[in-house]
Amino acid sequence: AQSVTQLDSQVPVFEEAPVELRCNYSSSVSVYLFWYVQYPNQGLQLLLKYLSGSTLVESINGFEAEFNKSQTSFHLRKPSVHISDTAEYFCAVGSGYSTLTFGKGTMLLVSP
Amino acid sequence: DAGVIQSPRHEVTEMGQEVTLRCKPISGHNSLFWYRQTMMRGLELLIYFNNNVPIDDSGMPEDRFSAKMPNASFSTLKIQPSEPRDSAVYFCASSLGGAGTGYGYTFGSGTRLTVV
Numbered sequence: 001a002q003s004v005t006q007l008d009s010q011v012p013v014f015e016e017a018p019v020e021l022r023c024n025y026s027s028s029v030s031v032y033l034f035w036y037v038q039y040p041n042q043g044l045q046l047l048l049k050y051l052s053g054s055t056l057v058e059s060i061n062g063f064e065a066e067f068n069k070s071q072t073s074f075h076l077r078k079p080s081v082h083i084s085d086t087a088e089y090f091c092a093v094g095s096g097y098s099t100l101t102f103g104k105g106t107m108l109l110v111s112p
Numbered sequence: 113d114a115g116v117i118q119s120p121r122h123e124v125t126e127m128g129q130e131v132t133l134r135c136k137p138i139s140g141h142n143s144l145f146w147y148r149q150t151m152m153r154g155l156e157l158l159i160y161f162n163n164n165v166p167i168d169d170s171g172m173p174e175d176r177f178s179a180k181m182p183n184a185s186f187s188t189l190k191i192q193p194s195e196p197r198d199s200a201v202y203f204c205a206s207s208l209g210g211a212g213t214g215y216g217y218t219f220g221s222g223t224r225l226t227v228v
Contacts, residue, residue: 032214043116043203043219044155051214090155092216099145099168099211104154 002027002093006103013110015083021076021106023065023091033074034092034100035065044090050074061085086110114138116220118204124226130192133223136185137206145217146179146189147203155203160211161187167211194227201225 005024013019025031032051036044048059055067065076074091088107094100117136125131137144146158159169164181172179176195181187191198201224205217 032212032216034216036216036219043221044205044217045219046216049214049216094212094214094216096212097210099157099160100217102155 002031002095002098002101004091004093004101004103006091006106008106009104010107010109013081013108015110015112016080018079019077019081019085019108021089021091021108023074023076023103025072025074025091025093025101027072027093027095029095032094033065033067034094035059035063035074035076036090036092036102038088038090038105040087047076047089081108081110083110083112116204116206116218118202118220118223120223121221122224122226124228125194127195127227128193129227130190131194131198131225131227133189133202133204133225135187135189135204135220137187137204138208138218139185141206141208141218142184143207143210143213143217144181144187145205145207146187147205147219148200149203149222150200158189158202162210191225194225196227199225199227 034049035047037047050067058064088105091103092100144161158171159179161181201222203222205219207217
């Protein structure tokens with residue numbers, strides 16, 4: 001069985017400040033890891049993913065996440081956030097024949 | 113690519129009525145998923161199809177819910193009879209490959225269902 005824990009339900013931050021959204025997973029097999037973003041009244045959109053290879057993966061809008069196997073983590077970071085980054089962020093883990101397991105989400109609130 | 117298309121975007125219905133939600137997956141994707149999202153329970157997987165065959169329906173809440181995928185380009189989720197506790201946003205997602213695919217899932221914009 002696999003599981004995902006997003007410890008922070010809400011993260012408030014000021015514009016241009018750095019942010020880290022935490023994600024920890026558990027699985028007995030090799031995994032794929034994903035971060036999705038959900039803007040208000042929209043579906044989930046794939047932000048970035050780790051499949052294999054380099055443990056640092058980046059998105060086109062400045063987010064990055066690092067796969068840490070020893071700590072079973074896949075934290076999402078951005079060095080300087082914008083108001084437009086306000087959204088809910090979901091971490092997900094997948095492996096083999098199991099459907100993706102999503103975390104409960106972290107609401108990122110960026111204020112001026 | 114038009115993405116995953118869901119209809120309707122919003123549905124308001126009275127308790128006891130039948131509700132049908134529709135989904136058109138991305139062409140070529142062979143896996144389709146129905147999710148329900150609520151504030152209380154978050155994102156819940158209802159059912160997963162692979163090559164039009166239901167593989168895992170363990171998340172379907174009860175017999176009032178049913179889902180079909182008659183062909184590779186269309187799926188429905190039906191609730192009969194509907195109850196106020198069914199109010200939620202229902203998402204359809206599709207994927208290239210199986211359930212645990214490294215491609216991830218592509219989500220539709222969702223159907224916001226309100227049962228009064």
